Amino acid sequence: MSKKTNKNIKVQLLKGFKDILPEHEKYWFYVVDKVIKIVKDYNLSFINTPVLEEAQLFERTVGEGSDIVHKEMYKFNLPKGDSEDGGKTVVLRPEGTAAVMRAYIEHGMLNQPQPVKLWYLMPMFRREKPQSGRFRQHHQFGIEVIGDQAPVIDAQVMIIVYSFLKYLGLDIKFPVNSIGDRECRPAYINALTSYLSSRQRQLCTDCKRRLKTNPLRVLDCKEEKCQLILEDAPQIVDYLCDECRNHFVAVLEYLDELDIPYELDNKLVRGIDYYERTTFEVVLKNPDEDGKNLSLGGGGRYDGLSEQLGGRPAPGVGVGLGIERIIGALRTAGVEIPSFVRYEVFIAQLGKEAKKKALRLFEDLKAEGWRVAEAFSKDSLSTQLEKADKLGVQYALILGQKEIMDGTIILRDMSSGMQEEVNFEKIKDVLKKRITQPQVIVRDLDDGDQEKDGEN
RNA sequence: GUGGCUAUAGCUCAACGGUUAGAGCACUGGUCUGUGGAACCAGUGAUACGGGUUCGAUUCCCGUUAGCCACCCCA
Numbered sequence: 338m339s340k341k342t343n344k345n346i347k348v349q350l351l352k353g354f355k356d357i358l359p360e361h362e363k364y365w366f367y368v369v370d371k372v373i374k375i376v377k378d379y380n381l382s383f384i385n386t387p388v389l390e391e392a393q394l395f396e397r398t399v400g401e402g403s404d405i406v407h408k409e410m411y412k413f414n415l416p417k418g419d420s421e422d423g424g425k426t427v428v429l430r431p432e433g434t435a436a437v438m439r440a441y442i443e444h445g446m447l448n449q450p451q452p453v454k455l456w457y458l459m460p461m462f463r464r465e466k467p468q469s470g471r472f473r474q475h476h477q478f479g480i481e482v483i484g485d486q487a488p489v490i491d492a493q494v495m496i497i498v499y500s501f502l503k504y505l506g507l508d509i510k511f512p513v514n515s516i517g518d519r520e521c522r523p524a525y526i527n528a529l530t531s532y533l534s535s536r537q538r539q540l541c542t543d544c545k546r547r548l549k550t551n552p553l554r555v556l557d558c559k560e561e562k563c564q565l566i567l568e569d570a571p572q573i574v575d576y577l578c579d580e581c582r583n584h585f586v587a588v589l590e591y592l593d594e595l596d597i598p599y600e601l602d603n604k605l606v607r608g609i610d611y612y613e614r615t616t617f618e619v620v621l622k623n624p625d626e627d628g629k630n631l632s633l634g635g636g637g638r639y640d641g642l643s644e645q646l647g648g649r650p651a652p653g654v655g656v657g658l659g660i661e662r663i664i665g666a667l668r669t670a671g672v673e674i675p676s677f678v679r680y681e682v683f684i685a686q687l688g689k690e691a692k693k694k695a696l697r698l699f700e701d702l703k704a705e706g707w708r709v710a711e712a713f714s715k716d717s718l719s720t721q722l723e724k725a726d727k728l729g730v731q732y733a734l735i736l737g738q739k740e741i742m743d744g745t746i747i748l749r750d751m752s753s754g755m756q757e758e759v760n761f762e763k764i765k766d767v768l769k770k771r772i773t774q775p776q777v778i779v780r781d782l783d784d785g786d787q788e789k790d791g792e793n
Numbered sequence: 794g795u796g797g798c799u800a801u802a803g804c805u806c807a808a809c810g811g812u813u814a815g816a817g818c819a820c821u822g823g824u825c826u827g828u829g830g831a832a833c834c835a836g837u838g839a840u841a842c843g844g845g846u847u848c849g850a851u852u853c854c855c856g857u858u859a860g861c862c863a864c865c866c867c868a
Contacts, residue, residue, distance in 0.1 A: 349859075350859095352858095352859075352860090404865080404866055404867080405866090405867085408794080409866085409867090432868090461868075463866095463867080463868090465865095465866075465867075466794080466795095466864095466865090466866095467860085467861090468861085468862070468863075468864095469861080469862065469863090470867095470868080471866090471867070471868075472868090475868055476868085477868060543865070554866095557866090558865095559864085559865080559866095607867090608866065608867065618867095619868090632867070632868070633868070634868055635867080635868075657868065658868070659867090659868025660868085661868075662868050663868090685827095685828085686826095687826050687827060687828095688826065688827095689826095691826095715825095715826095716825085716826050717824095717825040717826065717827095718825080718826070718827050718828050718829090719825050719827090719828065719829070720825065720829090721828090721829085722828055722829035722830090723829045723830080724829085725829065726829040726830055727829085727830090733828090733829085735827080735828075737826080737827060738826090738827095739827080747827095747828090749828080749829090751829075751830090754828090754829085754830095756828085
């Protein structure tokens with residue numbers, strides 16, 4: 338950095354954006370490890386979609402009246418005339434479901450065995466005011482099961498979420514509701530609207546607006562006066578058609594069967610228009626000091642979404658979970674995150690000849706896939722071991738004049754301080770025996786991360 | 794979008810309307826070419842930006858920007 342930069346304005350992060358730093362690495366790897374585990378368990382197929390999409394993909398599905406579309410999208414026009422896509426209005430993807438459904442339609446996944454079970458891990462962008470646990474770019478692990486409307490699928494999506502978070506060490510529950518479908522919901526909205534209209538004067542200003550744009554959203558208003566009015570409001574359950582009611586009851590039965598903790602919440606509507614029937618959220622079981630249960634994600638069924646995008650009918654149900662929220666929850670819950678082994682071996686050298694031989698040994702070990710660290714530019718053994726210690730290396734190899742004469746090398750266990758002389762030629766075999774399971778897992782994880790890096 | 798709080802080194806924090814803005818941790822080098830988690834010595838490194846009050850501002854005032862938090866909503 339230049340010193341007196343009075344003239345230069347410091348370039349920094351855009352508001353609400355966060356760097357993911359080395360210090361967050363172990364949390365990400367921990368979560369991604371469990372993601373990989375759960376998607377293997379349930380045979381979900383990987384999908385990722387572009388960050389940039391046409392604006393109407395979300396405007397038509399998430400809904401013009403929703404907060405996401407209405408005020409939170411990064412939306413801009415591509416310059417006209419410089420390319421075939423010139424003049425199009427594009428947005429940074431604010432949520433995953435509509436994008437995945439677009440891909441499902443566009444790639445004819447209807448011709449695969451149904452349902453198609455997909456998962457993704459990708460960044461989302463919403464231009465909200467940043468706050469605790471809320472950023473303008475965040476990452477979601479999402480699951481979408483498309484092509485089947487059986488209630489058991491709804492339950493299964495929730496079961497997957499439940500065991501995923503269980504793997505991570507988080508205890509959660511599902512507020513759950515059914516908001517009906519295209520057949521029966523209009524009647525409920527009518528009933529609700531006329532009830533609220535008659536009491537319009539007592540509603541908060543936001544709700545007066547919602548009453549016109551999206552009456553359902555009045556239901557989850559937090560204002561006390563609105564809540565009071567809502568106590569006697571018509572309830573969606575009473576308006577569900579037989580199909581929707583049966584579907585909902587069946588979902589709950591499946592959840593009961595596996596003792597998945599849920600609680601009925603007849604005011605849960607969610608801020609996205611494409612949902613039908615089942616809607617749910619994923620909240621921490623234990624409330625924080627303020628008595629609130631942190632929300633880790635949400636989901637629901639969207640049987641009409643495909644048609645909204647011009648596709649053939651394809652019912653679906655899905656869920657999105659916020660990675661940053663999950664990591665936050667892991668930290669506050671004090672879940673122990675296994676520490677991360679970056680290097681397996683450190684090579685320390687003493688003397689000119691030893692340095693040469695160590696240089697070669699480093700290359701040899703590396704060629705065989707070992708993760709090797711060194712400090713060849715240092716001559717002091719203390720300094721080298723100190724470095725090895727800071728790197729968290731499990732074993733140090735020490736090579737000096739004496740060892741070269743004897744054809745040996747010293748193997749030092751860094752945690753116990755125990756060390757032994759090993760025949761130089763046998764060192765690889767000895768290492769193979771010593772280095773244990775955890776490192777293998779880290780290698781797997783690392784590969785997974787590289788894939789993801791490519792996407793981000 | 795509305796409101797509250799904050800802004801000094803990479804981090805945590807100090808200080809004063811007045812000479813050269815201090816400390817701990819971290820970092821770099823050294824003691825250190827035969828043993829790390831330690832000690833000692835040395836070093837790098839900061840008043841967010843702009844304006845005002847003042848002889849003098851890091852300090853007081855205003856604005857901007859950014860951060861944190863709450864509301865709204867959500868992941």
